[in-house]
Amino acid sequence: MNSLYFTEEHQSFRASLKDFLQKEVVPHIEKWEKTGTIERFIWKKFGEMGFFGIPYPEVYGGLNLDLFYTVIFLEELQKVKSAGFAAAMWAHSYLAMTHLNAEGDERIKQDYLVPSIAGDKIGALCITEPFGGSDVAAMRTTAIKKGDKYIIKGSKTFITNGVYGDYYVVAAKTSPELGNKGISIFLVDSNLKGVSAVKLDKLGWRASDTGEIAFDDVEIPVENLMGEEGKGFPYIMQHFALERLIMAINAHARAEYAIDYAIDYMSQREAFGKTIDKFQALRHKLVENATDVEHCKVFNYSAVARLDKGEYVVKEATMAKLKSTQVADETIYSCLQMLGGYGYMEEYPLARLFRDSRLGPIGGGTSEILKEILAKMIIDKQNYKPAVK
Structure with missing residues (x-):
């Protein structure tokens, strides 16, 4: 199956990334x-290796590579025993930087995208709010234009790289009376007066700096508006397909890691005079898990291939995240069980993996929200279309 999507160049890239x-x-x-x-030096090393520039134009220091290099980047990051570290890397490279590349003007690209690719600046995407959750249109943060400035007031929460970040890509309402048609996207430096960030204490993703950010009458120049005023909601929506596919790929990759670890453990652990990988109940359960994961993987790769060709795969990406995150949680739960008491011990990786995986059905749109989006598309025949810049 891999030969359908991965060339020898892809495999060489995977080997190099693994080694790094x-x-x-x-x-x-x-x-x-x-x-x-996460110490700053590692961001610079990622930048020097080109890992932050995988999908971006060469003129800004990127590599301009297809999306299956991104798949490799995401899959291998799930095998370093810290989904929090992985999240910090991909949230920078694929959440914040995606908006810089798509909606930023040339000045923003030179001043922010170029150093982000180089690992000299860290970015964060700020959409979710304390009272809004998955309801993007209900955001309360405002950006009111006054002369040659916008004044931003409000707060964002659950922001990956919210404390490390040098800049934020912020969604705010420029015309609150217009609802989701009044949302715009802005570039905000994290060191500006009125910006403050508090780190949140989480169940998992311990290495990442998920933060709550307050904007207290923060002044930014009008040229920090990204794209057109009032187009923020469709900009956000069209990038959600990529974000959901990222989380789906992360899910199948961590589930695969859990299965591989469980198989290795079971081949060495003995009970009643034989290794436990010989017990039919355990063998068959593991096979069920592996089958579910492989189904997700095949579907995810297919959706990535279509997105790479420029197709608008919002339905497929939503399905991919919904199913893959559910399967990952079930698989990791099962694999932890295979280790018995040792699965519950922190010195074994499955305890952390179990905690880290739980964010899958929550972040980037909860499973409940995704089901309703799919219901609108499948039952109500609603047709979502990409934004036109």
């Missing part, structure tokens, strides 16, 4: 998980 992660990232993971802080 083992040498430069894995030795620091336990420290970052304990301190909750």
